[in-house]
Amino acid sequence: MRESRRAGIPPFYVMEVFKKAHARDLVTGDVLHLEVGQPSTPAPVLVRDEAARVLLTDRLGYTNAFGIDELRDRIAAHYATRHRVDVPPGRIAVTVGASGGMVLALLAAFDGGGRVGITEPGYAAYRNIVSALDLELVGVRVGPETRYVPTPGLLDAAGPLDGLIVASPSNPTGTQLTAAELADVAGWCERADVVLLMDEIYHGISFTEPAPSILEFTDGAIVLQSFSKYFSMTGWRVGWLVLPEGLVPGLERLAQNLFICPPALAQRAAVAAFDATDELDGNVARYMESRALLVEALDRWGLPHAPPDGAFYFWVDVSSLGDSHQVADEWLDRVGVAVTPGIDFDPAQGHRHIRLSYSEAPDDIARAIERLDTLLGRRGAIEGRSGSAPASGS
Ligand SMILES: Cc1ncc(COP(=O)(O)O)c(C=O)c1O
Numbered sequence: 001m002r003e004s005r006r007a008g009i010p011p012f013y014v015m016e017v018f019k020k021a022h023a024r025d026l027v028t029g030d031v032l033h034l035e036v037g038q039p040s041t042p043a044p045v046l047v048r049d050e051a052a053r054v055l056l057t058d059r060l061g062y063t064n065a066f067g068i069d070e071l072r073d074r075i076a077a078h079y080a081t082r083h084r085v086d087v088p089p090g091r092i093a094v095t096v097g098a099s100g101g102m103v104l105a106l107l108a109a110f111d112g113g114g115r116v117g118i119t120e121p122g123y124a125a126y127r128n129i130v131s132a133l134d135l136e137l138v139g140v141r142v143g144p145e146t147r148y149v150p151t152p153g154l155l156d157a158a159g160p161l162d163g164l165i166v167a168s169p170s171n172p173t174g175t176q177l178t179a180a181e182l183a184d185v186a187g188w189c190e191r192a193d194v195v196l197l198m199d200e201i202y203h204g205i206s207f208t209e210p211a212p213s214i215l216e217f218t219d220g221a222i223v224l225q226s227f228s229k230y231f232s233m234t235g236w237r238v239g240w241l242v243l244p245e246g247l248v249p250g251l252e253r254l255a256q257n258l259f260i261c262p263p264a265l266a267q268r269a270a271v272a273a274f275d276a277t278d279e280l281d282g283n284v285a286r287y288m289e290s291r292a293l294l295v296e297a298l299d300r301w302g303l304p305h306a307p308p309d310g311a312f313y314f315w316v317d318v319s320s321l322g323d324s325h326q327v328a329d330e331w332l333d334r335v336g337v338a339v340t341p342g343i344d345f346d347p348a349q350g351h352r353h354i355r356l357s358y359s360e361a362p363d364d365i366a367r368a369i370e371r372l373d374t375l376l377g378r379r380g381a382i383e384g385r386s387g388s389a390p391a392s393g394s
Contacts, residue, residue, distance in 0.1 A: 006131075006132045006133075006134070009128040009131055009132050010124075010128060012124055012125055012128070012344065013124070013340070013341065013343060013344040014035060014037065014124070014340045014344050014355075017035045017328065017332075017338060017339075017340050017341070018035060018036065018338075020332065020338075021033060021035060021332060021338035024332065024336065028336060030336040031332070031336045031337075031338055032336060032337050032338065032360070032364050032365075032367055032368040032371070033338050033357075033360055033364070034337060034338060034339050034356050034357050034358065034360065034365070034368055035328075035338040035339050035340045035355075035357060036357055036359060036360070037171060037312075037313070037357055037359065038228070038229075038234045038359060039229065039232040039234065039283060039312075039359050040359055040360045040361055040364075041232045041283050042232065043231070043232055043233045043236065043269070043273070044231070044232065044272070044273060044276030044279045044280060045276070045279060046272040046273070046275055046276045046279075047231075047233065047269045047270065047272045047273050047276060048269070049272070050268065050269045050271070050272040051265060051266075051268070051269035054265060054268045054269065055265060058264075058268065060264040060265055060268075061264065062260055062261050062264070063261040063262070063264050063267060064261065065093075065252055065255040065256040065259070065260065065261055066092070066093040066094060066252055066255060067092075067093065067094025067095075067240070067261065067262055067267055068094070068264075068267050068268065068271075069089065070268075070271050071094055071267050071268075071270055071271050072089040072092045072094065072240075073089050074271050074274050075087075075089070075092050075094075075225075075240055076088065076089045076092060077274075078274055079213070079215060079242075082210075082213075083212070083213045083215060083216055084216075085213065085215045085216055087215060087242055090248065091242055091243050091244075091245060091248060092240055092241070092242055092243075093240060093241045093243060093248075093251060093252070093255060094238065094239075094240050094262050094267055095238075095239050095240055095241055095255070095259075095262055096237050096238070096239070096259055096262050096263070097226050097228060097237050097238065097239040098199065098201045098224045098225065098226040098228070098239040099125065099129075099239075100237075100239065100259060100262070101224045101225075101226075101239050101240065101241045102126055102129055102197070102224060103129060103133070103258070104241065104251055104254050104255055104258065104259075105197055105222045105224065105241060105243075105247075105251070106129065106130065106133050106135060106163075106197075107133065107251075107254050107258075108247050108250050108251035108254055109163060109195045109197075109222065109247060110133075110135055110162055110163055110195070112133070112134040112135065113134065113135065113136060114135050114136065114162040114163060115135070115136045115138050115159075115160060115161050115162050115163070116130045116135045116136065116137060116138065116161070116162060116163040116164070116165065117138040117139075117140045117155070117158050117161045117163065117164040117165065117194075118130065118137065118138070118139065118140065118164075118165040119139075119140050119141075119142050119148075119150055119165070119166060119167070119170070120139040120140065120141050120142065120345075120346050120347070120348065120349075121142070121148070121170075121172055121173055121315060121342065121345040121346035121349070121350070121353070122165070122167065122170070122171075122172075122345060122346075123167055123170075123171045123172075123199070123345070124344040124345055126165055126199075130165075135163075138158055138159065138161060139158075139347075139348070140154055140155060140158045140164070141154070141348075142154060142173075144304075144306070147175050147306070147307055148170065148173040148175045148306045148307075148315070149168070149170075149175055149176075149177050149181055150164075150166055150185060151181070151184065152184055152185075152187075152188045155185070155188050155192075156188075161192065161194045162194065162195065163194060163195040163196075163197060164185075164189060164194050164195070164196050164197065165197045165199065166185060166196065166197075166198055166199065167198075167199035167200075167201070167202070168182070168198070168199070168200065168202075168211060168310075169202040169203075169205065169206060169211060169309055169310030169311040170202075170311065171202065171311055171313055171345075171355075172313050172315050172340075172342070172344075172345040172353075172355040173306040173313065173315040174306060174307070174308040174309060174310060174311045174312075174313040174314060174315065175306050175307055175308075175309050175310075176206060176208065176211050176309035176310045177211075177212075178209075178212075179212045179216070179217075182212055182214055182216075182217055183217045185214075186214055186217040186218040186220075186221065187217075189218075189220075189221070190218065190220060195221075195222065196214065196218075196220070196221040196222070197221070197222045197224060198214040198221050198222065198223050198224065199224045200213060200214070200223055200224065200225050201224060201225055201226040201228065201229050201239070202229050202230070202310055202311040203225070203230060204229070204230030204231075204280065204284065205229060205230050205284055205287060205310050205311055205312060206309060206310035207287075207288055207291060207308065207309060207310060208309045208310070211310060215242060219244060219245075220244050221244070222241060222242070222243055222244065222247065223241065223242035224239070224241060225239055225240050225241070225242070226238075226239030226240070227239060227266075227270050227273055229311070230280055230283075230284070231270070231273045231276075231280060232280065232283060233266070233270065233273065236263070236266040236269065236270070237262070237263055237266060238262055238263060238266040238267060238270050286361065286362055287312045287358060287359065289362040290312075290358035290360075290361075290362045290365040291308055291312075291358055293362065293365055293366055293369055294308075294314055294356065294358055294365065294369070295308070297369045297372070297373070298314065298316060300373075301372070301376050302320070303316050303317060303318060303320070303321075304316070304317045305317065312357055312358050312359040313355055313356065313357055313358075314355070314356040314358070315342070315345075315353055315355055316353060316354050316355075316356055317352055317353055318352065318353065318354050319352040319353075321376075323351050324341040324342050324343065324350060324351050324352060324353055324354045325341045325343070325351065327339075327341070327354060328340065328341045328354055330375075331372065331375065334375055335371035335372065335374065335375050336371065337368045337371055337372060339354045339355065339356055339357075340354060340355040340357070341353075341354055342354055342355060
């Protein structure tokens with residue numbers, strides 16, 4: 001059957017790497033997963049307990065298209081306590097993850113052909129969603145000169161835009177915009193009449209300073225958020241948008257028609273996630289441990305990387321070792337360490353980079369480092385670390 005031009009969007013290559021790593025795992029059982037972009041932990045205990053209770057007692061029918069009031073109120077309270085901003089629950093839409101939120105936001109804010117900028121490197125699926133919705137994708141290149149964050153100068157150079165997608169902390173680079181940098185981007189968008197779509201999905205996972213929200217600087221931006229990352233609830237498929245007042249009615253009509261509502265069980269359980277900060281901050285402490293191990297190892301291997309301010313990624317320049325696809329294949333085939341070649345995130349420069357995710361347990365990250373130390377032939381002192389696995393094929 002003939003398929004639409006839209007269906008011709010590129011695959012999300014990270015999922016292909018994931019498939020390949022799992023195929024090897026079935027045979028060898030030894031793969032260490034530094035390719036996955038999701039927490040290795042389940043949803044917090046409080047969330048699972050609430051889900052079990054609600055499952056037995058509640059009808060779990062459709063909810064309002066924008067989600068249950070209890071959750072929207074909790075999200076509004078979160079902005080008041082974490083960011084000291086007043087967000088009326090009426091401007092909050094609960095969505096099917098940030099992914100569902102992005103589809104709705106793009107449809108509500110732009111007509112076909114609208115020019116939407118996205119940082120390169122940047123999150124691949126957003127780029128592909130922009131194209132699939134018949135919007136014009138405009139790459140805004142960011143690099144080491146600006147710590148991989150967009151600046152007014154880089155935005156001026158991108159040409160005319162209708163919208164701009166920025167993530168902080170970013171996937172794949174892990175870099176985070178400071179308050180001053182966020183204010184600059186918000187100001188630039190306001191002056192240029194560009195709709196800013198600000199992805200704050202990695203908020204809560206920051207290592208240098210807590211990530212400020214764009215809502216501290218403007219209420220004209222669209223914020224994309226999710227329970228997937230800090231809240232450790234990827235498969236529950238629940239996230240939220242904070243909307244400028246003017247987009248509320250139209251986006252609500254789109255949400256009603258496209259999705260009816262986000263999953264009811266996940267919404268009910270997500271309310272409890274805001275009480276689970278002790279458990280969730282424990283996860284962040286483990287990311288911090290793994291991050292420290294990798295900083296040391298990457299320095300030892302002489303591989304430059306973007307500053308790992310937040311999220312759980314390193315964006316690593318492996319051009320001294322070869323093309324990133326070959327590097328990823330070699331690391332998986334020879335020592336069972338799965339990583340993602342950068343092409344997903346940056347079509348132009350991705351062949352020079354890989355993305356390392358450290359969302360798995362610190363012991364697994366330490367074992368991956370030991371195997372790579374052997375492979376890269378620059379074994380450093382990793383004294384007193386246990387759990388080393390045999391490096392298959394090397
Ligand atoms: C930057 C970024 N935005 C959005 C998403 C999608 O998240 P969700 O699970 O909420 O749809 C991801 C997932 O990895 C991501 O890294």
